[in-house]
Amino acid sequence: MIKTIKNLFLLACFCLLGFSGNAQLKKVEPPYWWAGMEKSEIQILFYGKDIADYKVSLQEDVPITGIRKTENPNYLFVSIETAQASAGILHFDFSKKGKVKFTRDYELKERTADSKNREGYDSSDVMYLLMPDRFANGNPDNDSVDGLTDTYNREKNGGRHGGDIKGIVDHLDYLEELGVTTLWSTPLLEDNDPGYSYHTYAQSDVYKIDPRYGSNEDYKNLASELHKRDMKLVMDYVTNHWGAEHWMVKDLPTYDFINQFPGYAQSNYRMETQFDPHAAHRDHHYCADGWFVKTMPDLNQKNPLVLNYLIQNAIWWIEYADLDGLRVDTYSYNDKEGISKWTKAIMDEYPNFNIVGEVWLHDQAQIAYWQKDSKIGAIQNYNTYLPSVMDFTLHDGLTSMFSEKGGWDTGMKKAYNNFVNDFLYPDTNNLLVFLENHDTGRFNEIYDQDINAYKLGLTLIATTRGIPQLYYGSEIGMRGDKAKGDGDIRRDFPGGWEGDALNAFKASVRTEQQNQFYDFTQKLLNWRKSAKAIHSGILTQYIPENNVYVFFRSLNDAQVMVVLNNNDEVQTLDLSRFSESIKSSTAGVEVLSGKQIALKQTLTVPAKTPMIIELN
The missing domain is CATH 2.60.40.1180 (Golgi alpha-mannosidase II)
Structure with missing residues (x-):
């Protein structure tokens, strides 16, 4: 009896030690990986108090190809080669003085069949951009979450209004009936930026959906529900910066994990310095390495740890959530060489995938520079490997052409002149064309809800070359004045909240004017679905x-x-x-x-x- 009690005591002590030691690990990223990936060598980040003091080994016959320690002892980067590994559990032993102190399990999952060959969005699609916080509130219980600073405040333009993933799922039938085939949501990852987090571009944890939107599983379910309708999901991905509240920014692995001057210096926003043959080094430095804003530290993609982290994170989300594409924010602000390596790694993993980069420039040659296999980029021996870019010059023309008389270069000549320069692009059918987005003036504000201007504009982007993108609410004539701030161009979709005076998701409730906009949009987009000459003619x-x-x-x-x-x-x-x-x-x-x-x-x-x- 005494021997039995002693054995139970020793077992309890062993379990307690194992739990205590393992508890020393606060983060393991990626949280798991898949067998059979093109990127078979992965670098696993182990984070915890003085974790670098431990020696790490694997119980299985899977090669450890590198162990990287940094000046911060709370990080340990362990690279393993999984090319010959099967799906299953790996066991990492963490030792001190020759004794194993704790073991951390790490899973290699079975990859979904034919995942590598997933088809991305293309010119047969119509993309619908929405801001989840402003679209629909499906679950009021997650409007405010303990531990996240911003709480529900629908009265504040820059506050959190409570829209979430469930609100999107609840209205997928609306989008399908409208004629949308692809959904692009602005970022959904956790953003703990105090006071202005609803746009979610200052992320604080890039392996976690913001709980005010839902969970990782909810996001995966969103993709699944879209796929049931033969629709696609595009993730808005940010490679250029994180938020100041990101857990790694608050305890940097290396001083140069972010670009420092030292500390903060704002970007000059002069993206042309990325290819200007006469650019001063200082000007280029402040464009590519300067912070977008003070609350968004600029990531240093020249640091291999940063670049590999971003590559693995993007691939993890594609594989985990079964994504159909990415839209990359502030693409042309990144380190030029680093972002091309990032893009190539994604496209090597998924050859039929699609990624569109935000390249907000006002000259076709400068935009074309950033598209894959650009002859303009080749002049400087540069290739982004980026399949798609956004046609901002067409957008520029669309903001004024329908209110102008015809002249040498006014009115409809602006449309014609934009397409004259298509010879600059390697792939014109892979350009994103749009009337507006979440950063621009609202088309129906600019044209004072003129239904005729809307019909002309939407017809143009829906029938010309490229991939048309609609911004939520355009289809019901929504307005928003950019001069009043970003909050005004990101108004709540009417009917997305219980108690809204008008529910524009329902034809029987919409106003006559809203139905005019909706009916035209629906007819045009649904016709486009089968118009192959429009897709690739x-x-x-x-x-x-x-x-x-x-x-x-x-x-x-x-x-x-x-x-x-x-x-x-x-x-x-x-x-x-x-x-x-x-x-x-x-x-x-x-x-x-x-x-x-x-x-x-x-x-x-x-x-x-x-x-x-x-x-x-």
Whole structure:
């Protein structure tokens, strides 16, 4: 009996020691990995008080290829090669003075079949951008969370309004019926920035969904629910910076993990210094290494620990949540060489994937520099490996062209002139085209909710080359004045909160004006789903005359003629001018009205009206 009690006591002591030692590890990242990955050598971050004082070994026959200690003893970076490893549990032993003090299990999971060959979004898709905090509040219980500074305050423009992942899932039928095929949500990872965290670009933990939005499992479920509807999910990923409250920023692994001057210096935002052959080193330094704002420390991708961490984190989320693409924030502010290595690593892992980078410049050559295989980048022996960029020059033109008379370079000439420069891009069908986004003025504010301007603008981005992106609420005419601050262009979607005076998710409740916007959007986007000539057809454009822009999309025998009349008067077009594109067609169906159109000598186009004609 005494012997039994003694053995139980020793066992309890052993368990207690094991638990106590393991408790010394506060973080292990990535939390697990997968067998059979292209990136088979992974670097596991172990974080805990003086963890670097331990020796680490593996019980299994899996090679440890490197152990990196830094000036901060709370970090230990252990690299292992998993190429020959099978799915299962690995056991890391942490020893001192030759004795194992504790063991940490680490799982290699079974990879989803054919995960490598997942298809990303492309020009057959329509992307819908929403801000989760401002879209719909599906779970009021998580509006405020202990330990996270910002609490629910819907009265404050820059406050947290309570929108969450459940609110998105609850309205996926709405998005599907609208004609959306791809969802891009602004970041959902934890952001503990006090006072202004609702936009979630100052992240404090990049392996954790912000609890005010839900859980990691909720995010995974969002992807699953989208896939049930044959829709796609795009994660908004931030490589350039974290938030000042990020746990690693508060206890840096190395002094140069973030860019220091020492401490804070703000970016000059002059992205052109990234390729200016005459740029002063100082100017380039302050662009690429300066902090975006004081609460967003700039990550140093020149540091291999940082770069590898970001690569692994992105791959982990793609694999874990079954993502279909990424949108990368402030892409052109990153260290140029580091971001190209990051992008290549993602695309090597998923060759059919898609990533669009935010390159907010106002010159096509400068934007094209950042797209994969750019001949402009090649001049400087540089390749980003980035498949897609955002067409900000088209957006620039869209903010004014529909309120202008036709001139040498005004009105619809702005659209024509934008596409003239498409020779600069390696892949024009992989450009993101948009009327607005979460950082710009609202299109329906700029044009004072003019439904005709909206019809012209949406028709243009939905039928030209590239991937059209809609910003939440545009489809019901939502406004927002950028001059009043970002909060005003990020208003709550009406009906996303219990007790809202109007529920714009329901046609029977929407106002007549809202239904005008919605009905047009729905008709156009749902037609686009099967319009293969629009997805990948050749674009042929004609110089605008009398402020009327005409272009064609052609794929094999499929021909679509698009006419945008930007005049306050009816226009009559001489069709002989377009004979090389119309060819032998004598009639067609106008998609938006459903009417048969005779294509003889002339075509009459109503004032301020788009026409989309599928040629017979």
